[in-house]
Amino acid sequence: MKKIRWGILGTGTIAHKFASDLKFVENAELVAVGSRSLENAKNFADEFGVPSSFGSYEEFAESDEIDIVYIATPNNLHHPNTLLCLNNGKAVLCEKPFALNENQALEMINLARKKNLFLMDALWTKFLPHYQKMIEIVKGGSLGDIKVVLANFGFRANVEPNSRLLNPELGGGSLMDIGIYNIFTTLDILGKPDEINVSINSTEQGIDEQCAVIFKYNSGAMASLFSSISANLSTDVEICGTLGRLKLTTPFYDSTSVLEHYFDGEKQVIKTEKEEGLGYQYEARNATNCLLNGITESSVVPHSDSILLMQTLDQIRSLAGIVFPIEQDSHLNRNA
Numbered sequence: 001m002k003k004i005r006w007g008i009l010g011t012g013t014i015a016h017k018f019a020s021d022l023k024f025v026e027n028a029e030l031v032a033v034g035s036r037s038l039e040n041a042k043n044f045a046d047e048f049g050v051p052s053s054f055g056s057y058e059e060f061a062e063s064d065e066i067d068i069v070y071i072a073t074p075n076n077l078h079h080p081n082t083l084l085c086l087n088n089g090k091a092v093l094c095e096k097p098f099a100l101n102e103n104q105a106l107e108m109i110n111l112a113r114k115k116n117l118f119l120m121d122a123l124w125t126k127f128l129p130h131y132q133k134m135i136e137i138v139k140g141g142s143l144g145d146i147k148v149v150l151a152n153f154g155f156r157a158n159v160e161p162n163s164r165l166l167n168p169e170l171g172g173g174s175l176m177d178i179g180i181y182n183i184f185t186t187l188d189i190l191g192k193p194d195e196i197n198v199s200i201n202s203t204e205q206g207i208d209e210q211c212a213v214i215f216k217y218n219s220g221a222m223a224s225l226f227s228s229i230s231a232n233l234s235t236d237v238e239i240c241g242t243l244g245r246l247k248l249t250t251p252f253y254d255s256t257s258v259l260e261h262y263f264d265g266e267k268q269v270i271k272t273e274k275e276e277g278l279g280y281q282y283e284a285r286n287a288t289n290c291l292l293n294g295i296t297e298s299s300v301v302p303h304s305d306s307i308l309l310m311q312t313l314d315q316i317r318s319l320a321g322i323v324f325p326i327e328q329d330s331h332l333n334r335n336a
């Protein structure tokens, strides 16, 4: 069977993890890596046995050896890097956050549709078996009407002040880095909120170190979502309904998380299948299969999910007063 030829753009932490999981994907091969530096590209290529390495993002995007690019650069580059790859005829799997704001996301999606190319937001946890099981249980109704979602994601980031996590130029902050997991998980469970309240602690550089978000729904449901890059939180999710409660144990984003189902005072632990690897192979497999079947939008992470997520993040940032430098004088200003 035909193999889908993957390229990876960027050679940092997540690029390494993704490359190591790509070997678990049938019908996929890693054929190229692109970096700002040829030396970094060659080192990465040596580590993973990649045949082609490029020392500029443009040369990488122009290569005719690649079918699909995994974009693993800092948040501020997702939009320009995606446009570069799409304009060179490449399908794209773009790391989260998909873009800095909704306008950027729409430009990316519109270009992919115009060029009839596959484009997906790399919301990898949505593909994990325990997450899929969680959705099945919620939609199945055994929890009753969902009234409360509690989601926390936090770790103590011991990083340089200029690191991508803390740097507003690179789209840093707890919300865009990890709070995003709380947000898209809750959107999957309860949908678009009717009201949002937000409170943050800002750093001197102007990004959120801690972010507390409340979603309110006309149905009476509420969600409390907390992210922090200054404290080690228990990173879990609780979904509470009128009949039962479901917990995704810490770390809820990881395939080691299990589901605890509380019903009538009884606790049932639901374990789901766990493959070898870190868990990135599930999204890579989905993208690979989409390409093999000529599909340009994944049903697991459709474009509408990415747009709703970006709209919600825009609204939260607007309420919190978080503005990225590129948004201050650009046509890519947020709508909110």
Ligand SMILES: NC(=O)c1ccc[n+]([C@@H]2O[C@H](COP(=O)([O-])OP(=O)(O)OC[C@H]3O[C@@H](n4cnc5c(N)ncnc54)[C@H](OP(=O)(O)O)[C@@H]3O)[C@@H](O)[C@H]2O)c1
Binding pocket: 010, 011, 012, 013, 014, 015, 034, 035, 036, 037, 040, 041, 072, 073, 074, 075, 077, 095, 096, 097, 122, 124, 164, 170, 176, 177
């Ligand atoms: N899905 C997940 O579980 C997960 C986990 C971590 C991060 N992420 C996302 O993945 C992206 C990359 O995160 P990371 O942790 O891998 O970051 P990282 O270790 O800092 O790597 C980012 C890479 O981007 C390239 N780059 C281009 N311009 C850069 C700049 N101005 N500063 C720093 N690097 C620059 C560099 O590669 P070259 O020098 O080779 O060009 C660098 O190695 C982020 O958007 C993040 O949100 C996702």
